[in-house]
Amino acid sequence: MTSTTDASSTRQSYTVPTHINEPDKLLFGLTARQLLVLITGASVVYAVWLQVLSWAMAWGLDLLWSRGLALLIVLPLLLVTLASTFVQIADRSLELWAVVWMRAHLAPTTYVWRSAKWDEAEQRALQARKRARTQQHEQGLDELEREEV
Structure with missing residues (x-):
C-alpha cells in the first residue's frame, strides 16, 4: 500500500496578532x-x-x-x-502634550511680508480660475443635457 502526503490535506493554523499597537x-x-x-x-x-x-x-x-x-x-x-x-x-x-506645548511656544514665529498689490493680483487670478472652472462645469452639464434629450 502506498501513502502519499498531500500538502493541501494538512492545514496549519496561525495566530494573527490583533493587539500590535497596544503596549505590553x-x-x-x-x-x-x-x-x-x-x-x-x-x-x-x-x-x-x-x-x-x-x-x-x-x-x-x-x-x-x-x-x-x-x-x-x-x-x-x-x-x-x-x-x-x-x-x-x-x-x-x-x-507628550507638554512637549508639544513647549515647542509651540518656544519656537520662533516667522512672519512673511507680502505686498498689498501682490495680494490683489493673486486674488484676481484666483477668482479668474474659479470662474473658468465654473464655466467648464456648466458647459459639461449643458452637453450632458443635450445628450440625454
Whole structure:
C-alpha cells in the first residue's frame, strides 16, 4: 500500500496578532511608561516629603504642623504624577502634550511680508480660475443635457 502526503490535506493554523499597537502590560496592568512615571514621581514626592518635614522641624514646628505643611506641598506633586501616569487626551499622554506645548511656544514665529498689490493680483487670478472652472462645469452639464434629450 502506498501513502502519499498531500500538502493541501494538512492545514496549519496561525495566530494573527490583533493587539500590535497596544503596549505590553508589566505589573498590575501598567505599561512600562506608566510604571516608570509612577516610580519616578513617587520617589520625587517622597524625597520632597522628607525634606519639608526636616525643614519644618528645624523651624520649630511640632510634628502635626510639619506633616500638614509637607502634605500641602507634596499634594500637587502627587496629583501631577497621577495625572501624567493615567490621563490621556486623544490617545496621547500628558507629557507628550507638554512637549508639544513647549515647542509651540518656544519656537520662533516667522512672519512673511507680502505686498498689498501682490495680494490683489493673486486674488484676481484666483477668482479668474474659479470662474473658468465654473464655466467648464456648466458647459459639461449643458452637453450632458443635450445628450440625454
